[in-house]
Amino acid sequence: xxxxxxxxxxxxxxxxxxxxxxxxxxxxxxxxxxxxxxxxxxxxxxxxxxxxxxxxxxxxxxxxxxxxxxxxxxxxxxxxxxxxxxxxxxxxxxxxxxxxxxxxxxxxxxxxxxxxxxxxxxxxxxxxxxxxxxxxxxxxxxxxxxxxxxxxxxxxxxxxxxxxxxxxxxxxxxxxxxxxxxxxxxxxxxxxxxxxxxxxxxxxxxxxxxxxxxxxxxxxxxxxxxxxxxxxxxxxxxxxxxxxxxxxxxxxxxxxxxxxxxxxxxxxxxxxxxxxxxxxxxxxxxxxx
Numbered sequence: 001x002x003x004x005x006x007x008x009x010x011x012x013x014x015x016x017x018x019x020x021x022x023x024x025x026x027x028x029x030x031x032x033x034x035x036x037x038x039x040x041x042x043x044x045x046x047x048x049x050x051x052x053x054x055x056x057x058x059x060x061x062x063x064x065x066x067x068x069x070x071x072x073x074x075x076x077x078x079x080x081x082x083x084x085x086x087x088x089x090x091x092x093x094x095x096x097x098x099x100x101x102x103x104x105x106x107x108x109x110x111x112x113x114x115x116x117x118x119x120x121x122x123x124x125x126x127x128x129x130x131x132x133x134x135x136x137x138x139x140x141x142x143x144x145x146x147x148x149x150x151x152x153x154x155x156x157x158x159x160x161x162x163x164x165x166x167x168x169x170x171x172x173x174x175x176x177x178x179x180x181x182x183x184x185x186x187x188x189x190x191x192x193x194x195x196x197x198x199x200x201x202x203x204x205x206x207x208x209x210x211x212x213x214x215x216x217x218x219x220x221x222x223x224x225x226x227x228x229x230x231x232x233x234x235x236x237x238x239x240x241x242x243x244x245x246x247x248x249x250x251x252x253x254x255x256x257x258x259x260x261x262x263x264x265x266x267x268x269x270x271x272x273x274x275x276x277x278x279x280x281x282x283x284x285x286x287x288x289x
Contacts, residue, residue, distance in 0.1 A: 035088030053110040055098040060274040086257035099165035129240035138217040139230035140210040157185030168211035255284040
């Protein structure tokens with residue numbers, strides 16, 4: 001297991017190391033929300049509507065309200081609303097496949113991607129980040145774990161699924177190389193475009209395991225009795241909002257508003273309302289590499 005996880009030493013950073021690359025909002029630096037001052041504090045944002053990209057199928061972070069499908073619920077959606085209300089600009093959600101959101105930010109077609117996006121150095125070559133949370137991953141398996149999959153070491157020869165363009169998909173590719181180099185059965189690596197299709201692959205026995213964020217795994221298994229959560233992996237991954245390179249004022253506005261809304265306890269309440277641990281929340285850190 002240690003050898004496999006060492007492949008991801010570039011992904012799982014200590015918070016101290018990240019601070020060497022970015023800057024963290026400290027208590028003394030926290031500015032209160034003053035939406036009426038947006039033109040003075042962040043002139044390039046005044047009069048603008050910020051377009052936030054989400055996939056709206058990632059419970060509990062972003063999903064359609066079952067009572068009003070035009071409305072987006074979720075911890076990330078509500079956090080975004082709170083932040084841009086604090087800044088003093090309206091927000092509009094643009095819904096698309098998760099794998100298309102990062103290219104949309106990098107090309108300037110949307111302003112931010114705010115949808116459980118893990119930080120990696122490779123992604124930070126394309127976009128800037130404002131980090132705001134910790135996360136970890138969990139395996140989603142058939143209930144009862146009939147294939148006895150208890151760690152990443154057990155994936156050789158199984159049918160494994162991860163999201164297109166995700167950290168987990170790259171992890172499966174690297175693990176599969178390990179399997180073949182060791183003379184073991186290869187992993188049947190599959191990808192999905194959206195979370196519901198991943199859960200369906202388990203329920204219809206087209207896959208043995210889905211690699212997922214822990215929060216989404218917990219939400220999915222609560223709704224799908226044929227599935228269960230399994231082992232944990234990739235602990236303490238950093239999650240952030242992505243912006244196009246060079247959107248300095250937008251990044252600073254987001255970081256300032258995150259710090260302000262965290263200080264009031266507003267974001268902790270949002271997390272708790274979606275059964276997420278508020279201890280996962282971080283003071284914002286802007287990273288440009």
